[in-house]
Amino acid sequence: MKKLLINIVTYLFTFLRGKRWYSLNNFILFQTLKNLELGNGGDPLTSGEIEVIKMVKKRIAHPLIIDCGANRGQYANLIIREFQNTPFRLICFEPSFETFKSLQESFEKDKLSEKEIQLENLALGKTVGKATLFSDQPISKYASLQRLDLGYTGKIMDIEEEIQITTLDQYMADRSINKVDFLKLDVEGLEFEVLLGANKAINEGLIGIIQFEFGKTNIDTRTFFKDFYNLLSAKYKFFRVHTWGIEALPQEYLESQEIFYCVNYLAINRTIPFS
Numbered sequence: 001m002k003k004l005l006i007n008i009v010t011y012l013f014t015f016l017r018g019k020r021w022y023s024l025n026n027f028i029l030f031q032t033l034k035n036l037e038l039g040n041g042g043d044p045l046t047s048g049e050i051e052v053i054k055m056v057k058k059r060i061a062h063p064l065i066i067d068c069g070a071n072r073g074q075y076a077n078l079i080i081r082e083f084q085n086t087p088f089r090l091i092c093f094e095p096s097f098e099t100f101k102s103l104q105e106s107f108e109k110d111k112l113s114e115k116e117i118q119l120e121n122l123a124l125g126k127t128v129g130k131a132t133l134f135s136d137q138p139i140s141k142y143a144s145l146q147r148l149d150l151g152y153t154g155k156i157m158d159i160e161e162e163i164q165i166t167t168l169d170q171y172m173a174d175r176s177i178n179k180v181d182f183l184k185l186d187v188e189g190l191e192f193e194v195l196l197g198a199n200k201a202i203n204e205g206l207i208g209i210i211q212f213e214f215g216k217t218n219i220d221t222r223t224f225f226k227d228f229y230n231l232l233s234a235k236y237k238f239f240r241v242h243t244w245g246i247e248a249l250p251q252e253y254l255e256s257q258e259i260f261y262c263v264n265y266l267a268i269n270r271t272i273p274f275s
Contacts (some may be wrong), residue, residue: 013100037242039223039261041213044075047264048243052080052211055246056182059272060208062087063181068124068170068194072092073106075184080117080208089116093125093259095163098138124187126196131165134158148220167197181208192227201217208269215262220223224259228267236267 016025031038041047056063067076070092079090094100100121107117123131125145135143136155142148145165147157174181180201185191191212201207210232214225229238233253238244241264249257249265 014073014116017151029174033259033261038259038263039215041215041241041264043263045198046243048241048245049075049264050078050082051243051245052241052264052266053079057082057086057088060177060181062089063183063208064089064177064179065091065184066180067092067184069184069186070119071099071104072102072139075186076103076117077106079081087116088185091116091118091120093120093124095121095133096135096139096143096161097121098161099140099143114207121164123163124166124168124171124172124194124197125165125190126193128166128170129164130162133161133163135161144187145190145193146188146217148188148217148223157163165206168194169198169200172201179206179208183207183210185210185212188244189219189221189223192223192231195228195231202235205269205271208272210236210267211241211264212267213262213264214260216260219260226253228265229253232267236269239266239268240264241266267268 033216037048037200044050056065065079065088067079070076072093073092076090076092079088092103094103100119103119106264107119123133123145125131131145133143133145133156136150136157136159138159140159142150142155142157144157150157168180168183171177183198185194187194191214193253195202195210195212198207212228214228216225230253232238233251237251246266
């Protein structure tokens with residue numbers, strides 16, 4: 001039945017060409033992108049990220065999870081809720097001072113004492129030292145080490161804040177961390193720079209699963225899916241996150257993967273049994 005439907009649609013599309021059908025084809029294109037859940041990655045409640053957390057819980061005992069770009073703790077609280085009565089360790093990185101205060105307030109003291117949760121007022125990137133964080137308001141989900149061009153959305157990134165930055169490799173070395181089971185990255189277009197700062201950990205197989213966001217902010221930072229592929233594909237398999245599960249991607253790079261609609265991807269270490 002599925003094959004027959006594909007054949008019928010393919011046959012129909014041979015007639016929907018030219019200027020006469022342009023508007024219809026444009027509508028079909030954007031509706032198809034929506035149906036494929038491309039552009040659905042911004043909210044962890046509706047992006048399928050909860051299913052990834054459940055997968056990590058099911059497959060990895062007592063995981064060490066890093067939430068890089070923790071903001072006010074929206075994602076971290078999903079982890080805490082899912083891992084109730086299950087041992088885990090969570091390290092949250094949030095560089096903005098005001099946002100970090102909000103993050104701290106979102107965790108009650110008993111949460112921090114009863115569970116292995118650590119909050120770091122730090123950015124992860126490819127350098128160690130100080131950097132400038134740009135945002136549109138004191139507590140912003142768009143804060144980035146890149147001054148994003150979001151004027152077309154009505155947001156002006158004109159607030160600057162000096163913050164501390166380190167690399168994941170340096171952080172792991174300083175704290176004698178020998179394995180990160182799950183690394184979640186949501187740093188407004190600079191996910192690739194965080195991975196550059198984790199080059200040693202990546203090459204030595206010290207990171208099990210990486211979740212990274214890819215979308216419109218990558219236009220500003222001039223990073224492409226090809227960059228992630230070149231850095232990770234030798235040791236990792238790629239998957240796209242959906243509300244219904246994860247989709248295995250071709251292991252060879254394709255130009256069609258350069259779609260700047262916000263989506264979350266997984267890179268799963270090839271040493272981890274996974275189909």
